[in-house]
Amino acid sequence: MKKWFKWLAVFFGLVILFLAAFIVIFFVSHNRFGLIPSGGKLNANQAAFDVGYYELNLKILPDQKSITGSAVIALRPLQTGLTQIELDLVDNFTVHSVHALRPAVTSFSHDDNKLLLSFSDSLPLNQTVAIRVDYSGQPVEAIKPPWVGGFNWSKTKDGQDWIGLSCQGEGAKIWFPCKDHPSDEADSVRLNITVPKNLFCAANGILENVSTADSSWTTFHWMTRYPINNYNINISIGPYWEAESLYLTDSGTEMPVIFYHLPQSADKAAAHLSMAVDMLKTYRKFYGEYPFPKEKFGLVETDYLGMEHQTLNAYGNFFRYDTVNGQAYDWLMLHEMGHEWWGNQLTGADWADLWLHEGICTYGEALYMQEKGGTEAYHNHVLNFAKSISNKKPVLPHRPASSTEVYQRDIYFKGAYLMHSLRFMLGDSLFYTFLKDFATNPQYIMPNFAETEDFLNLLEKYGTKDVQEFCNLFLTGTSLPRFNITSISTGQYGFSVDYNGLHLPVEIRHDGQTDRLMLGPQPVVIQSQNEPEVDPQHWYLTADYLKSIHKK
Numbered sequence: 001m002k003k004w005f006k007w008l009a010v011f012f013g014l015v016i017l018f019l020a021a022f023i024v025i026f027f028v029s030h031n032r033f034g035l036i037p038s039g040g041k042l043n044a045n046q047a048a049f050d051v052g053y054y055e056l057n058l059k060i061l062p063d064q065k066s067i068t069g070s071a072v073i074a075l076r077p078l079q080t081g082l083t084q085i086e087l088d089l090v091d092n093f094t095v096h097s098v099h100a101l102r103p104a105v106t107s108f109s110h111d112d113n114k115l116l117l118s119f120s121d122s123l124p125l126n127q128t129v130a131i132r133v134d135y136s137g138q139p140v141e142a143i144k145p146p147w148v149g150g151f152n153w154s155k156t157k158d159g160q161d162w163i164g165l166s167c168q169g170e171g172a173k174i175w176f177p178c179k180d181h182p183s184d185e186a187d188s189v190r191l192n193i194t195v196p197k198n199l200f201c202a203a204n205g206i207l208e209n210v211s212t213a214d215s216s217w218t219t220f221h222w223m224t225r226y227p228i229n230n231y232n233i234n235i236s237i238g239p240y241w242e243a244e245s246l247y248l249t250d251s252g253t254e255m256p257v258i259f260y261h262l263p264q265s266a267d268k269a270a271a272h273l274s275m276a277v278d279m280l281k282t283y284r285k286f287y288g289e290y291p292f293p294k295e296k297f298g299l300v301e302t303d304y305l306g307m308e309h310q311t312l313n314a315y316g317n318f319f320r321y322d323t324v325n326g327q328a329y330d331w332l333m334l335h336e337m338g339h340e341w342w343g344n345q346l347t348g349a350d351w352a353d354l355w356l357h358e359g360i361c362t363y364g365e366a367l368y369m370q371e372k373g374g375t376e377a378y379h380n381h382v383l384n385f386a387k388s389i390s391n392k393k394p395v396l397p398h399r400p401a402s403s404t405e406v407y408q409r410d411i412y413f414k415g416a417y418l419m420h421s422l423r424f425m426l427g428d429s430l431f432y433t434f435l436k437d438f439a440t441n442p443q444y445i446m447p448n449f450a451e452t453e454d455f456l457n458l459l460e461k462y463g464t465k466d467v468q469e470f471c472n473l474f475l476t477g478t479s480l481p482r483f484n485i486t487s488i489s490t491g492q493y494g495f496s497v498d499y500n501g502l503h504l505p506v507e508i509r510h511d512g513q514t515d516r517l518m519l520g521p522q523p524v525v526i527q528s529q530n531e532p533e534v535d536p537q538h539w540y541l542t543a544d545y546l547k548s549i550h551k552k
């Protein structure tokens with residue numbers, strides 16, 4: 001081969017390699033959510049049973065980046081004649097054996113991230129069947145946690161193992177056999193996790209016992225007795241120290257607020273915890289009591305930004321506080337804590353409903369700003385929502401949908417903006433009652449699930465048909481309301497709103513006063529010395545407003 005040809009080949013090889021790397025980085029870092037999608041259409045076999053309980057008995061082997069042990073799944077058949085059960089489990093793992101009593105498991109196959117079990121007889125209708133799966137292997141590793149999640153086999157600065165786990169987009173199948181669908185939560189979960197003896201394993205619920213089988217390993221026995229979605233089942237492992245504070249519920253019960261932090265964060269833990277207690281009290285005002293008072297509010301220091309793991313929020317924001325009205329707050333803790341209500345207590349039945357978690361939770365941050373910094377702080381925060389909205393795709397996609405199909409920034413910020421508009425349309429008093437009603441109504445919260453349809457139906461009690469339809473349009477499309485203002489004659493102006501013929505309350509500021517008018521497609525005429533301003537506080541996201549913000 002000629003020399004120049006060789007160099008040319010090397011050059012093009014490098015170009016191709018560079019392009020490939022660029023594409024991979026771009027793909028992973030933009031809009032990617034979930035390496036292997038979670039949820040989607042529930043197949044007939046999985047719809048035929050309900051999971052009641054998971055128990056994980058796992059040994060964590062940091063040096064091998066692997067886990068080994070067993071999972072017990074207790075489920076209840078909802079149909080007669082069920083002789084096969086399909087669970088989700090990534091192919092990374094080797095399944096050694098599967099056992100069940102009455103009927104017995106006769107065979108199993110593990111392929112394409114599915115674990116298919118066959119039984120000797122039909123499973124008894126409505127009776128609990130416990131299945132034990134013995135397995136081991138290397139769980140999926142996180143690429144860009146928490147968005148592209150998995151296990152993080154990290155080290156602390158002084159070289160100790162620091163293991164994180166996040167799998168919202170992928171589902172728990174990346175580390176144990178489960179039914180990976182948002183519409184089925186276990187009613188309780190037991191986690192018996194064995195780790196090298198110098199490490200602490202934090203998890204959901206209550207730490208019931210710590211045992212040492214030999215001198216090298218410690219087992220942490222955790223139990224949660226609240227319904228929990230599968231991605232929230234969490235273990236976080238490190239040389240953690242524990243800092244604790246107390247939260248007093250409305251009914252006078254004391255609940256621990258615990259922060260599992262690295263030793264080097266010890267001097268920051270107390271202030272961080274008192275901030276957490278204050279945030280819990282602020283949220284309680286708007287959403288009702290903290291949903292898991294019999295267990296704890298927990299925080300664990302992680303080497304990824306954060307995740308709303310139930311009673312064990314992941315915290316990786318390095319204590320970088322912002323301020324509102326001179327008072328420090330941690331935006332990440334504020335956001336993840338809000339999910340204890342929006343996502344954990346009230347859970348979307350499908351990934352399509354994810355805006356109920358993210359949009360309402362994000363809006364709650366603005367309510368916190370209002371509490372701490374007043375109206376101006378509230379509106380400044382809402383302005384930040386608007387800056388982050390792209391409005392390219394509807395917030396609510398087709399259903400059922402997988403985690404990957406749903407995820408985009410607008411589920412946070414356009415969802416939050418909807419709540420802002422709704423507040424104006426209903427007025428403060430009705431809006432706050434609606435918000436608390438939705439957050440605490442047994443029909444929608446654990447052990448039940450909520451759909452966007454429930455949100456719209458509940459609104460019927462609080463607002464007009466047009467308010468309901470506004471929310472529906474805003475969520476399911478990308479069209480935005482438009483305000484028209486025309487000068488009719490000197491000192492006379494006509495106003496109308498263009499949004500599918502809806503009638504909406506709108507503020508008009510003129511001659512030093514602000515009026516609230518009901519506007520529809522037909523112009524309403526008002527007298528004014530100067531040209532009035534329509535919706536000066538931007539309670540609505542209009543196309544013109546969005547354009548003007550993005551230009552800045």
Ligand SMILES: [Zn+2]
Nearest residue numbers: 335339358361
């Ligand atoms: Zn969130």
